[in-house]
Amino acid sequence: MSSVERFNPHVADARWQNIWEERNSFVADDNSSKPRAYVLEMFPYPSGRIHIGHVRNYTMGDVLARYKRMTGYEVLHPMGWDAFGMPAENAAMEKNVHPRGWTRDNIANMKAQLKRLGFAIDWKRELATCEPEYYGHEQALFLKLYAAGLVYRKESAVNWDPVDMTVLANEQVIDGKGWRSGAPVERRKLSQWFLKITDFADELLTGLGSLDQWPDKVRLMQENWIGKSQGLKCTFRFPGGDGGIDVYTTRPDTMFGASFVAIAADHPIAQKLAANAPDLQAFVEECRKGGTTAADIETAEKLGFNTGLTVEHPLDASWHLPVYVANFVLMDYGTGAVFGCPAHDQRDLDFARKYDLPVTRVVADGDVTDSVFAGNIAFTAPGNIVNSHWMNGMTIDQAKADVIARAQAEGWGKGQTQYRLRDWGVSRQRYWGTPIPIIHCQTCGAVPVPDDQLPVTLPEDVSFDIPGNPLDRHPSWSKVDCPSCGNAARRETDTLDTFVDSSWYFIRFASQPKDKPFDRAVAEKWLPVDQYIGGVEHAILHLLYARFWTRALSHIGLIDVKEPFASLFTQGMVTHQTYQDAKGSWLSPDQVRREGDVWTIIDSGAPAVAGRIEKMSKSKKNVVDPDDIVDQYGADAVRWFMLSDSPPERDLEWSEAGIEGCWRFVQRLWRLTSQVRGADGADKALDRKTHQVIAGVGADIEALAFNKAVAKIYDLANAIEKAAPSASRDAAIRTILLLSSPMVPHLAEEAWTQLGAEMGGGLIANAAWPAVDPTLLEEDEVTIAIQVRGKLRDTLTVAKGLPPAEMEALALASEKVQHAMDGGDIKKIVVVPDRLVNIVI
């Protein structure tokens, strides 16, 4: 065998990257007459270095983008930076750098890292959300939503650090304490800006029905998040007096099982009572301890305070229920008050047992109909109503309808549709975000910044030496004249949630004029995004906010797009083994060495413990830097690894052995290419294999089943290597290059030029995807399975399309089958054409 020089990615990678750039190979043409494909991966936060998870994400998108180009599409595949956020402020505090400089440096580094991977990106459309050229347009869109009545202000709770005197993000609350001060956090109310996402709750819910190319699990999660429920809103009246407590319930069928009414600590009635009752005041304070997350609130021990008030049961005015203030009732959901039916709700049951309240069964658990409910597990399954007067025997649904009808007829309540979804609070008490373009005036109230004064830019001269929002304490930035009356006024110092930035960047990618957020006609040419790819951690918030924002823009007539992402794919994480020393300190993989089953620390020789395979994280030291592995193996081997083995929606474990195998395959493809010799003759079997693989790889890439596409390419490589020289073999080698070119583009270009002298040259990136010859896909023989009572006993190779009677005869003639039947009587024979025969005895 002649020796072939190795493919050298250290030279080839950069050469091809430069050629693609010089030739504008991947610049998308707005005016193209080709069919369009918009391929988008979730843009990264510029943390400083790209993470291996980014490499996986962008490699998947890149393969699809390149494949789409080869199959005749005008492809838009852009990249940008989700550049506002807390890490820049943390860096500013810790390293005394300005967030802008830190972020821009990070972007430059990460862009260089991405370029080394050879992604087919239209860099001319690059954007960063922290630049006024982006966020200025965002401010304009915000004000359009404001003018349309989709933005309002209300009080809302934040995590408050009483020592640092600052607002904390949930992430900054660790075990209920501020991450820097260590002080127990409190919930404090601030006046904040909200977007009316709840106006779109029903649209966002029904819209999910049209997203048939989204994963079912994501649609289900969004459905649950929106949480539409039908229930009863009714009043429990104060005995004899005026008014009462409005309660919302999804279980009006259980009203005869009520044993208490509970209201939120923030409920107006609780507030009013607390004003004159120090012990209740103390309890309300107690309820404010702890963070604002759902997990914190719902896992906290259930606590209540008996107010001494009672209310009348709506179905029986002589029946009085005690009123508690309870920490598990949320002011944000429903009316901020519930009636407790302990037998059929776990939280209510926990509460009732704790405060020794009656527990009455009103839904039958099979034959058990006792009114006294025993045990500490609530019964929430379907059943029939019991112990409920006229409702006895009804199903839950019948009883719900009956109570609602009765409430409406008698005027003490009505049926109501309720959503779990809350309006989107977008105010952040931080510097590094989009300034909210509002001016507060003592006489005019909140006044939008006039269009001609946009963008409202962030001041540069800020300091981060003390906690809190530097915009608040800036000496002059917030001091402005009211645009309406001209009097001294104050600029809003809160900035927008970074989820706002990421709610429309895909529109700006499609069209980025200087003077407006986007050109409608151009944006509509590209949108919706044909394939969106990103982490499943964004399944709810980012994707729901982006859907809402797009609908809101559509609602006010700025764009005619309802759903921004036609097809969604959520990828798994990249994981890696973790290692610890005897004391439990984390070790990086290159600090340890394996000898048999024993791990030791290379430097000290001390034993190490190989731990769990976990998501790569700096704190556990199990990270791999993409630059290092590209240095070592070249971009193509890294890309190939990202696509191999693990299904893309599942986690991928990084391994040294795995990347070495990929490196070997890249070299193997290179050697194969050198074997095109202009031989004659056809190889029917290889032709068939080649065309089966062309069809299979194309289908797999379209389904984003890259691991399967990779396996088929391996299969073809094996078949080519085993085949004798022929024209078919030469053709198969060209084909395998084309098929693998979206995955290993540098090698493919290099090899393509080697073959190019014969073929007229040109980039493989611009080559056409090979066509499938359907006549070659069909096999003329098939192997069928012969089973006896469902167990495999023999296999036979027969002509394709053999009639069932003949299959049956062949099966019965088999010695192995006869042996397995052991003389038994045949009860039945199942024949599946071209597949199997099952003899039942």
Add this chain to the structure above:
RNA sequence: GCGGAUGUGGCGGAAUGGUAGACGCUACAGACUUAAAAUCUGUUGUCCGUAAGGGCGUGCGGGUUCGAGUCCCGCCAUCCGCACCA
């Protein structure tokens, strides 16, 4: 607490209800080499058996079916999200 997922050899995984383990990795054996690397060939779920062959096998327990990794019911374990991380 609520919501969502995952579970198949030594490992990653493949398998329209129809031959479980494709393909890759690892390991082992052999070829080539002064040697190593690279490359090539073969073996590699498990148990019994010299072999032919057979038993058992897709987290656990049931069920449906001629036939279940796949469908249904009930468990167990692990992971992810929960509205101010991005």
